[in-house]
């Protein structure tokens with residue numbers, strides 16, 4: 001097997017990556033997951049290590065299978081998680097992800113969700129909170145194959161910038177070769193609501209705590225309904241405490 | 245309790261408060277009335293320390309009473325004497341409290357811990373954060389700043405239930421996200437539940453009566469009396485109408501116009517204003 005060449009800026013899927021950091025962990029192993037017909041599986045990925053991390057999950061969902069993937073991407077350096085999901089007939093794929101960055105962190109989630117057969121459902125919820133000079137990226141392609149009628153796909157992508165120097169990139173992308181499909185996506189980049197913050201502070205909450213509460217609410221949707229929702233929320237909350 | 249001296253403030257570089265002076269003693273309820281755009285909310289926000297409200301002159305001295313354990317705030321009598329820790333010495337030392345605090349140097353949350361409460365004219369909606377969640381954190385942050393022990397979850401819920409009951413508000417509403425989807429009147433009632441829970445020494449209530457139906461007005465009026473009509477507390481009530489003052493009898497009524505107090509009197513001044521209007525009374 002030949003080792004793939006290190007990507008360059010010209011590779012769309014690596015456009016915003018920290019290529020120097022990537023070189024240190026290249027090549028990235030494919031982690032293959034097969035969810036057999038009719039079965040349900042879930043996985044929570046928490047990346048909070050000190051060093052650079054790049055992962056590539058390849059998930060195949062057979063007919064009627066479902067997979068619930070949650071990601072907390074908040075390591076100290078470059079953190080890239082690529083997810084390819086191939087959905088068979090009637091399969092269901094959920095991705096809920098939060099990226100929490102500060103300093104000069106570069107965090108990214110790159111997905112390619114392929115609806116290969118009719119009536120599969122995909123739901124992606126991505127929330128990024130970025131402080132300092134951090135960069136958070138979501139590149140999300142949804143491909144609907146010819147004949148994948150009744151496809152139902154949603155991407156909800158929101159980022160919160162805590163400083164003027166932080167950057168959020170969001171690029172949901174649709175490639176549709178079938179009729180009768182429902183593909184929705186929404187993107188928003190914003191700042192913490194100053195009026196809300198003052199309201200909370202005026203009741204006695206110190207600014208850090210007020211921000212932490214509002215940010216916790218902001219990312220909550222990414223983890224809601226997860227099997228280990230409380231654990232993920234607690235880990236995220238601790239990291240948010242360092243960000244504000 | 246509160247001494248406002250020649251206060252001037254700008255909003256977006258526009259002078260709004262222009263040398264406003266007002267003195268409020270413990271045990272007193274003051275009403276401020278005045279035409280739209282006079283600067284009433286600006287005064288409230290400036291006292292609360294809202295960013296963007298820049299003080300360009302004058303001073304505000306706040307002299308909260310030495311706090312005693314109250315049925316509302318303290319589940320048990322203070323154990324030992326942990327006062328004076330954290331921010332405590334700034335707020336509760338015996339000598340300091342006589343001298344008073346320069347309110348304008350404090351951050352908004354420190355003003356709250358010192359005993360100030362701001363009832364908003366337009367309470368803010370905060371999706372995803374519930375009242376009980378944030379109020380418990382807020383109450384405990386205040387208590388910590390004053391050197392008091394924090395409330396446990398059970399103690400807090402008991403207190404919240406009691407105050408919601410006082411304002412005849414369904415406890416379930418406090419489990420919802422802050423003000424989200426609340427009607428105008430419900431928001432105002434929720435402001436008063438928060439005031440009951442936080443148990444301040446001094447409250448600025450900005451048009452708490454607007455948006456309330458007739459029954460709610462009475463409930464809120466009685467709530468304000470129950471929470472704030474105490475010898476060691478005081479209230480600044482901003483309102484446009486006499487109707488709230490029928491329930492919460494003011495000791496003094498002031499007219500704020502053009503960024504300063506242009507006329508002061510007793511409770512009868514509000515009636516006179518309602519009869520004759522600002523033009524005639526405070527021209």
Ligand SMILES: Nc1ncnc2c1ncn2[C@@H]1O[C@H](COP(=O)(O)OP(=O)(O)OP(=O)(O)O)[C@@H](O)[C@H]1O
Nearest residue numbers: 255256258260278279280281282283284285286287
């Ligand atoms: N952000 C702002 N930029 C410019 N002007 C402002 C801003 N905020 C308030 N003002 C102005 O300040 C003045 C005082 O406003 P304020 O809200 O204090 O009035 P008020 O007395 O509370 O009025 P009302 O009775 O209508 O509530 C108004 O003329 C208002 O337009």
Ligand SMILES: [Mg+2]
Nearest residue numbers: 284285286365
């Ligand atoms: Mg106003």
